[in-house]
Amino acid sequence: MKSSKKVFVAVTNDVSTDQRVHKVCTYLIEKNFEVEVYGRVLPDTFKVNRDYKIIRKQHLFNNNFLFYAEFNIRLFFYLLFRKFDYILSNDLDTLSACYLASKLKRTELVYDSHEYFTETPELQGRKFVQGFWKFIESRILPRLQKMIAVSQPIVDVYHNKYKIDVKLLRNLPNLNREVVTESVSFPTKNKVILYQGVLNPGRGIKPMIDALHHLKNIDLVIIGFGKVKDDLISYVKEQGLERRVHFLGRIAYEKLPNYSKIADVGMVLEEPLGKSFEFSLPNKLFDFIHSGLPIIASPLVEVKKIIEKYEVGLVIDNYNPEHIASVIKKLIYDKELRVEIKNNQEKCKKELSWESNIKVLDLFFK
Numbered sequence: 605m606k607s608s609k610k611v612f613v614a615v616t617n618d619v620s621t622d623q624r625v626h627k628v629c630t631y632l633i634e635k636n637f638e639v640e641v642y643g644r645v646l647p648d649t650f651k652v653n654r655d656y657k658i659i660r661k662q663h664l665f666n667n668n669f670l671f672y673a674e675f676n677i678r679l680f681f682y683l684l685f686r687k688f689d690y691i692l693s694n695d696l697d698t699l700s701a702c703y704l705a706s707k708l709k710r711t712e713l714v715y716d717s718h719e720y721f722t723e724t725p726e727l728q729g730r731k732f733v734q735g736f737w738k739f740i741e742s743r744i745l746p747r748l749q750k751m752i753a754v755s756q757p758i759v760d761v762y763h764n765k766y767k768i769d770v771k772l773l774r775n776l777p778n779l780n781r782e783v784v785t786e787s788v789s790f791p792t793k794n795k796v797i798l799y800q801g802v803l804n805p806g807r808g809i810k811p812m813i814d815a816l817h818h819l820k821n822i823d824l825v826i827i828g829f830g831k832v833k834d835d836l837i838s839y840v841k842e843q844g845l846e847r848r849v850h851f852l853g854r855i856a857y858e859k860l861p862n863y864s865k866i867a868d869v870g871m872v873l874e875e876p877l878g879k880s881f882e883f884s885l886p887n888k889l890f891d892f893i894h895s896g897l898p899i900i901a902s903p904l905v906e907v908k909k910i911i912e913k914y915e916v917g918l919v920i921d922n923y924n925p926e927h928i929a930s931v932i933k934k935l936i937y938d939k940e941l942r943v944e945i946k947n948n949q950e951k952c953k954k955e956l957s958w959e960s961n962i963k964v965l966d967l968f969f970k
Contacts, residue, residue, distance in 0.1 A: 612688040614698040676701040696721035725806040725877035757883035798867035803830030808873025818929035864895035
C-alpha cells in the first residue's frame with residue numbers, strides 16, 4: 605500500500621542515466637513513498653520506464669547562466685503550486701528553487717551533493733561564475749538540516765566549512781543490479797580499454813587517446829555523452845586514430861554491464877582539475893569492480909584509496925602517455941595479476957554495495 609507521503613526529486617539532467625538518483629528513488633518506492641522526479645529534456649534524451657513518476661521539461665536554454673536561471677524559476681513555480689512532504693535537491697544547481705520553495709511551503713528539504721560543486725573543472729578560471737555559486741552555497745548550506753554527500757572528503761569539507769552534519773552515501777552499485785542482458789560486441793577485434801560516463805573536461809580521455817600511440821592491438825571504446833564529445837572526435841582525427849577510438853554514444857545504465865564484462869580494462873582517469881575531482885568517487889569505479897573488470901586509475905585521493913585498499917587495479921603515477929601505456933600493458937598481459945584482481949573484486953563486492961550504505965536515508969525520510 606502506498607504511503608500518503610510524497611517525495612519530490614529535482615535534477616538538472618534528463619534522469620535517464622542518473623544512477624544515483626534512480627537508486628535513491630527506488631529505495632524510497634520500496635519504503636512506500638510516492639516519488640516524482642523533475643528533470644529536463646536533452647537533445648539525445650531517451651525514454652525510460654521507472655516505478656516512479658518522471659517530469660521532463662523542455663527548456664529554451666540548455667547551457668550557462670540562462671539555463672540555470674530558467675530552470676530554477678520554472679522549478680520554483682512548479683513546487684509552489686503542488687504539495688509534497690519532502691523535497692530532495694540534487695546538487696547546487698537545483699538548490700535555490702528547492703530551498704525557497706521548502707521555506708514557503710514548510711516542506712522538509714534534503715540536499716544530496718553529488719560533487720564539490722563550486723570546485724568542479726567547469727568553474728576553474730571563471731571567477732565570476734564560481735563566485736556566484738560560492739555565494740549560493742554560503743547562503744543556503746549553513747541553514748540545512750539534512751544533507752548527504754558522495755565521498756568522505758566532501759563530507760568533511762562541508763562539515764568544517766559550515767559546521768553542518770553531513771552524512772555519507774557513496775555511489776555504489778546494487779548487489780543484484782538491474783541488467784538488461786543482451787548480446788553485445790565492440791567494433792574492433794583488438795583488446796579494449798573501456799570508458800563509460802559523461803564526456804566533460806578532465807576525465808582523462810585525451811591522455812588515454814595519446815597513450816594509444818604506444819600500444820599495439822589495443823583500442824579505446826567510449827560510452828557516454830557530454831560537452832566535449834565533438835572536441836574529442838576532432839582530436840581523434842588529428843591524431844589519426846579514427847580506427848582505434850570508438851564512440852558508442854549513450855547506452856542505458858541497465859545495459860552497461862554487458863559491455864564492461866567483455867572489455868579488458870576499465871579506465872577511471874579523472875584529472876586533478878579542482879578539489880571536486882580530487883575528492884570524487886565516480887560511479888564507474890564501483891561498476892567496474894562489480895563487473896570484474898581490472899581498472900587503471902588516477903592517483904586522486906579517494907580513487908587511489910579504494911584501488912589500493914581492495915587491490916582491484918593499478919594506479920598511475922602521472923598522465924604521461926608512455927607511462928599510461930605501460931600500466932595498460934601490465935593490466936592486460938600479466939595473467940596472474942588479472943586473476944588476482946578479479947578475485948579481489950569478487951571478495952569486496954558485498955562491502956562496496958549500495959545495500960551496505962543506503963540505510964542512511966532512513967534518517968531523513970520517515
